[in-house]
Amino acid sequence: MKTSPTDRNDALGQATGTVAKAPALVSLKNVSKTFANGTVALRDMSLDISRGDFVSLLGPSGCGKSTALRIIAGLGDASSGSLAWPVRSPVDDKSGTGGPNQDISFVFQEPTLMPWASVFSNVYLPLRLKGLSRTAAREDVMDALQMVGLESSAGSYPRELSGGMKMRVSIARALVTKPKLLLMDEPFAALDEITRFKLNNDLLHLWEKFGWTVIFVTHSVFESVYLSNRIIVMAARPGRVVQDIAVDAPYPREEEFRTSDTYNDYCRQASQALHSAMEVSEPA
Amino acid sequence: MTMATVDNQHSLSGEKNRKATKSLPEAARWISVAGRMAIPLMMLVLLITAWSLYVWAFDVPHYILPSPMRVAVALYTDWPILAPALLVTLKITFTALTIALVGGVALAVLMAQSRIAERALYPYAVILQVTPIVAIAPLILIYAPSTQAALLICAWIVAFFPILSNTVQGLKSTDHNLLNLFELYGASRWQTLVYLKMPNALPYFLAGLKIAGGLALIAAVVAEFAAGSAGAGSGLAFRLLESQFRLNIPRLFAALFLLSLTGVAIFLTTNTISYLLLRKWHESALKREN
Ligand SMILES: Nc1ncnc2c1ncn2[C@@H]1O[C@H](COP(=O)(O)OP(=O)(O)OP(=O)(O)O)[C@@H](O)[C@H]1O
Ligand SMILES: [Mg+2]
Numbered sequence: 001m002k003t004s005p006t007d008r009n010d011a012l013g014q015a016t017g018t019v020a021k022a023p024a025l026v027s028l029k030n031v032s033k034t035f036a037n038g039t040v041a042l043r044d045m046s047l048d049i050s051r052g053d054f055v056s057l058l059g060p061s062g063c064g065k066s067t068a069l070r071i072i073a074g075l076g077d078a079s080s081g082s083l084a085w086p087v088r089s090p091v092d093d094k095s096g097t098g099g100p101n102q103d104i105s106f107v108f109q110e111p112t113l114m115p116w117a118s119v120f121s122n123v124y125l126p127l128r129l130k131g132l133s134r135t136a137a138r139e140d141v142m143d144a145l146q147m148v149g150l151e152s153s154a155g156s157y158p159r160e161l162s163g164g165m166k167m168r169v170s171i172a173r174a175l176v177t178k179p180k181l182l183l184m185d186e187p188f189a190a191l192d193e194i195t196r197f198k199l200n201n202d203l204l205h206l207w208e209k210f211g212w213t214v215i216f217v218t219h220s221v222f223e224s225v226y227l228s229n230r231i232i233v234m235a236a237r238p239g240r241v242v243q244d245i246a247v248d249a250p251y252p253r254e255e256e257f258r259t260s261d262t263y264n265d266y267c268r269q270a271s272q273a274l275h276s277a278m279e280v281s282e283p284a
Numbered sequence: 285m286t287m288a289t290v291d292n293q294h295s296l297s298g299e300k301n302r303k304a305t306k307s308l309p310e311a312a313r314w315i316s317v318a319g320r321m322a323i324p325l326m327m328l329v330l331l332i333t334a335w336s337l338y339v340w341a342f343d344v345p346h347y348i349l350p351s352p353m354r355v356a357v358a359l360y361t362d363w364p365i366l367a368p369a370l371l372v373t374l375k376i377t378f379t380a381l382t383i384a385l386v387g388g389v390a391l392a393v394l395m396a397q398s399r400i401a402e403r404a405l406y407p408y409a410v411i412l413q414v415t416p417i418v419a420i421a422p423l424i425l426i427y428a429p430s431t432q433a434a435l436l437i438c439a440w441i442v443a444f445f446p447i448l449s450n451t452v453q454g455l456k457s458t459d460h461n462l463l464n465l466f467e468l469y470g471a472s473r474w475q476t477l478v479y480l481k482m483p484n485a486l487p488y489f490l491a492g493l494k495i496a497g498g499l500a501l502i503a504a505v506v507a508e509f510a511a512g513s514a515g516a517g518s519g520l521a522f523r524l525l526e527s528q529f530r531l532n533i534p535r536l537f538a539a540l541f542l543l544s545l546t547g548v549a550i551f552l553t554t555n556t557i558s559y560l561l562l563r564k565w566h567e568s569a570l571k572r573e574n
Contacts, residue, residue, distance in 0.1 A: 070464075073464075073468055074467075074468070075464045075467060075468065104468060105468075106464075106465065106468050108461050108464075108465070110461060112459065112461040112462055112465060114462065114480070114483065115565045115566070116483045116484075116486070116564070116565045116566075117483075125465075125469070125479070126469045128479070129466070129469045129470065129471045129475055129479075130469075130470075157564060157565050158565075159565060159570070177469075
């Protein structure tokens with residue numbers, strides 16, 4: 001969605017006027033999305049995301065999580081409502097469209113790799129599009145591949161990888177640009193538990209180290225509690241926010257956190273929220 | 285940023301598999317190739333024997349059905365006449381194919397980039413394609429500067445469409461999520477075309493090329509048949525007609541043989557090109573490994 005300058009000013013006024021804390025990095029206001037076939041994927045979704053947050057979108061299948069993420073990324077317009085980047089300085093906005101293109105990365109729900117390109121070339125893509133040469137990008141690409149434990153598969157083609165490995169390539173491609181805002185759509189759903197836990201920890205470390213903002217879509221209550229400092233619980237048909245849970249547990253979180261009482265309490269709370277979200281959702 | 289490698293076993297075993305298929309003994313591969321060739325070759329021998337036997341047993345006159353031996357002799361003795369004709373046909377076919385390839389791809393790119401260009405041009409490409417070439421050939425013969433040029437135009441018209449329509453299809457059937465990804469990373473139109481749409485269209489284009497290769501030869505022959513009365517013919521099709529008029533049936537068969545051979549050669553060439561370009565990634569060039 002291309003936000004017009006007026007939208008941005010509105011949102012900025014709103015943010016400074018009514019919200020006491022730091023202005024949001026990205027702000028959805030009454031966003032609705034109706035698809036061409038009449039499906040109402042989102043209705044009146046409002047959400048402010050602060051810089052540096054690790055936010056999870058938690059909700060039943062089909063509740064519009066992917067749709068919301070796409071709208072935030074500027075892929076596909078909302079049918080109504082607005083998307084604004086209140087604190088974005090004009091300097092950040094290189095494309096001049098108000099869009100966030102320069103520093104967003106997106107991990108799609110599917111690996112979305114180019115089948116004709118090697119793992120290396122797939123991860124190199126975002127840098128290539130920025131005009132970096134292969135040799136100049138080599139180190140960054142290999143670093144990103146190392147983060148997901150795939151540096152030895154750089155020369156393989158996607159068809160030679162397992163489903164989980166493809167997903168990790170896709171994650172490496174998102175990390176290679178060192179994005180300010182990382183949008184992840186169920187990135188770990190296809191992975192075994194051990195790898196998933198490891199990547200959870202890796203992601204948390206990177207997030208703390210680089211001060212990214214992460215919006216993370218998941219089905220898993222446990223994953224959302226472990227990772228995020230804020231959980232947005234959504235209900236389906238129409239997709240909307242039903243609860244906003246602040247997870248008040250300190251970082252860095254290590255494996256011990258998974259067995260702590262705080263963790264259990266939050267899991268219970270998020271679980272209940274999810275259950276009530278399922279109940280208020282109309283049957284598909 | 286250092287992360288342990290939890291399940292590198294996947295990648296390692298993948299590496300192993302690749303090496304295994306590579307180090308498959310050369311000899312075994314040759315045997316399997318020979319095995320695959322053996323059946324069609326045996327079939328060929330069988331057919332030629334049956335043909336010879338039939339001609340010999342029923343004493344068929346050679347101006348009705350010449351024996352394979354006679355055809356072979358005709359091929360040899362008439363080679364000075366047939367070879368230049370073959371060359372002309374080859375030249376027309378390949379020139380037409382090359383122009384069709386360049387023009388088809390260029391036009392496809394234009395159409396995929398601009399909706400207006402597509403609306404303006406595609407209908408006419410379709411009309412050109414659906415009108416039988418034999419029907420247009422006489423007209424083209426009138427308007428073209430020379431018979432050679434007319435033949436070329438005919439072959440081009442026929443070869444051009446499969447390349448165009450397949451390439452357009454390929455350029456347009458790019459995965460939407462990949463398009464989203466390119467948009468997200470601020471790719472220019474040009475980058476999206478070169479890095480995403482073109483590689484994606486390659487298998488489609490190659491499928492079009494395979495069809496176009498065969499059609500170019502057919503059209504070159506058909507057009508020459510149509511041009512036959514206009515004289516000046518020296519391609520294989522003209523020799524074919526000429527042999528028929530003169531009841532030189534062995535030479536007719538020899539010319540026919542050369543045409544088939546050309547067709548097969550084109551087929552094998554386009555198939556090989558396609559295989560070489562796609563073997564790394566496209567399903568059509570890969571063995572199923574389960
Ligand atoms: N292109 C489309 N056309 C029509 N309806 C769509 C389209 N994409 C999604 N939908 C519908 O919109 C709703 C939300 O879809 P979305 O993909 O956002 O769900 P989700 O929360 O990501 O689900 P999941 O967890 O299963 O991925 C669904 O009911 C789906 O049927
Ligand atoms: Mg989804």
